[in-house]
Amino acid sequence: MGTYVYGIIRASHSPLREDVDGIGDPPRPVRVLRQGELAAIVSDAPEELRPKRRDLLAHQRVLDEAGAGGVVLPMRFGSASPDDDTVITVLAERAGDFLERLRALDGTAEYNIKANHDEEAVLRLIVADHDDIRSLAEATQEAGGGTQEQKIRLGEMIAVAVQAREATDAELLHQALEPMAEAVSAGPQSTGWLANLSFLVDRGSAEQFLAAVDEFRQEHPHLELRVNGPLPPYSFVGTPSSQQAEGGTAEAFGAAAAQPNR
Amino acid sequence: MTVATQQGGGGGSSGLYDVLELILDRGLVIDAFVRVSLVGIEILKIDIRIVVASVDTYLRFAEACNRLDLEAGPRKPAGLTELTGQLTESGARGKTKGALSGAAETISDAFQQARDGGREHQGDDRAARRRGE
Numbered sequence: 001m002g003t004y005v006y007g008i009i010r011a012s013h014s015p016l017r018e019d020v021d022g023i024g025d026p027p028r029p030v031r032v033l034r035q036g037e038l039a040a041i042v043s044d045a046p047e048e049l050r051p052k053r054r055d056l057l058a059h060q061r062v063l064d065e066a067g068a069g070g071v072v073l074p075m076r077f078g079s080a081s082p083d084d085d086t087v088i089t090v091l092a093e094r095a096g097d098f099l100e101r102l103r104a105l106d107g108t109a110e111y112n113i114k115a116n117h118d119e120e121a122v123l124r125l126i127v128a129d130h131d132d133i134r135s136l137a138e139a140t141q142e143a144g145g146g147t148q149e150q151k152i153r154l155g156e157m158i159a160v161a162v163q164a165r166e167a168t169d170a171e172l173l174h175q176a177l178e179p180m181a182e183a184v185s186a187g188p189q190s191t192g193w194l195a196n197l198s199f200l201v202d203r204g205s206a207e208q209f210l211a212a213v214d215e216f217r218q219e220h221p222h223l224e225l226r227v228n229g230p231l232p233p234y235s236f237v238g239t240p241s242s243q244q245a246e247g248g249t250a251e252a253f254g255a256a257a258a259q260p261n262r
Numbered sequence: 263m264t265v266a267t268q269q270g271g272g273g274g275s276s277g278l279y280d281v282l283e284l285i286l287d288r289g290l291v292i293d294a295f296v297r298v299s300l301v302g303i304e305i306l307k308i309d310i311r312i313v314v315a316s317v318d319t320y321l322r323f324a325e326a327c328n329r330l331d332l333e334a335g336p337r338k339p340a341g342l343t344e345l346t347g348q349l350t351e352s353g354a355r356g357k358t359k360g361a362l363s364g365a366a367e368t369i370s371d372a373f374q375q376a377r378d379g380g381r382e383h384q385g386d387d388r389a390a391r392r393r394g395e
Contacts, residue, residue: 005295056285057278076289080296090294112281123327137327145328148321155320158327188287198284228280234288 003081004028004045006062007072007232008091008098011039014069020062023055030062033084035091038098041066042087045080063232071106073098074232101238108182108200109230111209115173115195117162121222126161133157169223170195176216180209185235198235206230 004023011034021027022043033040041062049055059077066072081087091098127134136154140146146154173195178184180201187196201209210227217225291297 002296005292008290051286053278056282060278060281060285074289075295076287076291076297077285078297079290079292081294082296086294090292094292110284112284114280119326120330123323123330127327127330127332133327134332137330138332140324141328141332146324151324151328152317152320154327155317155322155324158323159320162323185288188283196283198288226280231281231284232289234281234284237288237290 002045003033003042003084003087004049005075005079005081005087006030006041006043006059007066007074008102009039009041009066009070009072010099010102011035011037013039013066013072016041016062016069017065020065021058022062023049023058025054027058033087033091035088036095038091038095040087040091041072042081042084049078049080051077067109067230067232071102071108072232073101073105073237074234076234105200105233105236107203108233108236109203109206110198110233110235111181111201111206111227111229112187112198112231112235113173113177113195113213113228114187114193114226115169116193116224116226117166117169118222118224122162122165123158125222126158126165130157130161133161166194169220170197172220173197173216173223173225177209177212180205180212183236187235200233200236201229203230 006022009032016030016032020030022030024043024046028043028046030041030043033042046055056077063072063074081090127137133154136150136157140150140154143150145151174184174197177197177199181199182202183200185198185200187198199209206229213225213227217223
């Protein structure tokens with residue numbers, strides 16, 4: 001059905017391990033197509049391509065393996081070319097762009113950080129910070145839980161405060177780690193996190209970056225952080241759709257906090 | 263506290279869920295290549311904030327707040343870790359769980375239903391998160 005493309009590398013990239021499985025069932029063997037200074041990591045495409053866990057993992061694993069041997073431009077999952085020749089043609093036609101991007105990303109890795117509130121901790125912070133919420137909470141407790149209307153009113157005030165706090169905390173995280181990174185990209189929103197940020201980090205300073213993450217964690221115990229990396233630089237390959245999203249987190253979350261009843 | 267640094271990713275399944283949206287929504291797109299239509303992916307884009315601002319959520323927040331020990335809590339943010347520890351021990355955590363993360367789990371569930379073969383992983387992932395907290 002065609003040629004599945006994982007990523008683009010330099011022709012001089014270290015050879016890939018031979019036993020890396022591609023997508024499909026059974027897994028298609030991974031090959032490298034060369035054109036001038038560039039090469040594409042490919043395999044035959046399966047008849048039917050769907051975002052199954054096995055194939056997502058295979059895509060990620062191939063890129064991970066490639067990334068261990070040098071800089072790679074990761075393709076978005078699900079990119080298939082009609083045939084090998086079309087891949088070669090694309091490499092030739094866009095050689096300048098790809099080489100420039102490979103140079104820019106040389107020696108870097110992406111670290112993705114997702115943040116969430118620790119529920120009790122943030123409720124405590126909010127009750128401590130908002131006199132009106134504390135008074136109402138105390139009154140509600142004294143009344144043995146309060147009426148449905150009181151609960152809804154209290155809950156709504158808390159929800160508004162939590163959302164404001166989400167926006168503040170997303171911005172705090174962004175500001176704390178931005179100086180440690182070459183670039184920052186806001187991840188796709190609305191997947192259940194108050195912040196989803198990708199940082200492009202020089203591999204040489206990855207340790208300092210992770211130390212800064214730990215420091216932030218200790219300073220803000222009401223936040224739970226999940227760190228993933230080093231990853232192929234998915235968020236920094238210069239695809240227009242990802243560039244649009246860059247730097248949009250604070251504004252977007254600010255807007256969400258300003259319209260909690262939306 | 264949830265601490266998950268997956269060095270290298272390595273294809274570890276606990277890391278896959280966390281980077282799913284990067285694999286599906288970031289990365290290089292080239293016009294000459296067909297991007298296969300991926301049924302179910304748009305579910306990732308549901309705005310969970312709509313879920314958060316619901317009466318149901320308000321009630322859960324209020325009930326979680328009603329379970330807080332207000333005498334111990336106010337004006338003592340420095341004692342957070344200690345207080346959270348006490349709450350966890352007293353078992354209140356299990357009940358209040360959900361006021362905030364409920365929406366996230368809704369999305370997880372929706373996404374889980376939208377793909378095949380993800381069930382086992384999803385369960386592992388959430389279990390790992392609970393254990394890690």
